[in-house]
Amino acid sequence: MAPRAAARLELLGFRQVHEYKPGKLDWMASGRPTEGENSTRPRAGTVARKDVPVCAPADRLADVRDRARGAGWDAAVVVDGERVVLGLLRAAELAKEGELSIEEAMRPGPSTFRPYVPIKEMADYLTGHKLESSPVTTLDGKLVGLLLKADAVREAEGCPDCVRKMI
Amino acid sequence: MATLIDRDQLQELVARGAQLVEVLPADEYKEDHLPGAISIPLRQVNRESAKQLDPSRDLIVYCWDMA
Numbered sequence: 001m002a003p004r005a006a007a008r009l010e011l012l013g014f015r016q017v018h019e020y021k022p023g024k025l026d027w028m029a030s031g032r033p034t035e036g037e038n039s040t041r042p043r044a045g046t047v048a049r050k051d052v053p054v055c056a057p058a059d060r061l062a063d064v065r066d067r068a069r070g071a072g073w074d075a076a077v078v079v080d081g082e083r084v085v086l087g088l089l090r091a092a093e094l095a096k097e098g099e100l101s102i103e104e105a106m107r108p109g110p111s112t113f114r115p116y117v118p119i120k121e122m123a124d125y126l127t128g129h130k131l132e133s134s135p136v137t138t139l140d141g142k143l144v145g146l147l148l149k150a151d152a153v154r155e156a157e158g159c160p161d162c163v164r165k166m167i
Numbered sequence: 168m169a170t171l172i173d174r175d176q177l178q179e180l181v182a183r184g185a186q187l188v189e190v191l192p193a194d195e196y197k198e199d200h201l202p203g204a205i206s207i208p209l210r211q212v213n214r215e216s217a218k219q220l221d222p223s224r225d226l227i228v229y230c231w232d233m234a
Contacts (some may be wrong), residue, residue, distance in 0.1 A: 001230040002208050005190040006169035010213045014222050019169040020229035024189070027201055027229075030174060036200040116199075154183045 028116035029139040042048055042155045044122045046147030047114020048136040054079045057086060061105045062098030064089065077143055078106045084141040085112055090132060112137040115144050122147060123156035169228070177227055186224035201229070 006019045020026075028034060031045045032140045053068040053076040068076045074094065078087035087106030096105045113122060126134060126149040136144040172180065180191060188202035189196050196206035207216045209230075220226060 001190055002228045003169070005188070005207070005209050005230075008209075009217065009226060009228065010169065012212075012214060014217070014220070014226050016225040017169040018172045018176075018180060018185070018225060018227045020170050020174070021171050021233055022173065023229045023232040024191070024199065024201065025175060025232040028199065032204060035202050035204075036197055039196045088208055096209075132220045151218075157184040162181045 016082040021154050029114045031070040031115040042119040044113050044136045044147050045144050047119050047155050048147040050145040052146035055102050057103035057148045059102045061100045085135050085137050085141045085143050120156040120159050180225050185227050188228045191230050
């Protein structure tokens with residue numbers, strides 16, 4: 001669509017035409033602000049908790065568990081050096097044998113969601129799929145935060161459905 | 168032919184005064200659009216709608232994704 005619009009504008013005499021090829025999807029998935037009717041509604045990226053503990057695959061489970069619980073968490077996200085999400089530790093994984101490495105203990109390849117998804121849609125999804133939490137990531141897989149079902153359900157109360165489904 | 172740009176280049180161009188145009192249908196623009204963008208849906212890109220644009224400034228068009 002944008003290439004055709006750009007070509008049309010050039011035919012109309014515009015000489016400095018650029019196409020932002022990755023488009024609005026890329027902009028919103030990066031967590032950048034928008035304007036419009038949906039812009040002030042809560043979304044996955046705004047409600048996700050940014051202070052979730054993170055760890056590396058080579059870390060020792062007992063160390064991560066102590067650190068997470070010490071910070072009041074029963075979950076941690078496994079990331080690489082670029083903060084790309086590799087796995088998730090929920091309560092069941094954190095309760096495993098402490099000498100395991102995170103790579104051995106983690107739930108690999110968790111479902112992730114983009115920051116722009118409306119919170120009502122996220123609440124319905126997490127409830128319907130019986131998920132207590134889910135990582136929110138940018139398009140290139142980098143961690144934005146962990147969205148807790150309880151937070152999503154609370155924020156979604158009284159929040160109207162988005163016109164467009166985004167999951 | 169239009170120059171292809173990424174997010175960082177878009178922000179640089181906008182900071183230097185570029186105009187942003189969303190060419191998606193108007194209802195999608197109403198829901199969400201990039202800050203400062205105006206709406207000219209693809210089917211309405213014509214000589215008349217182009218009058219609201221300044222031909223002396225950079226112009227950035229975008230839609231939803233790469234499609």
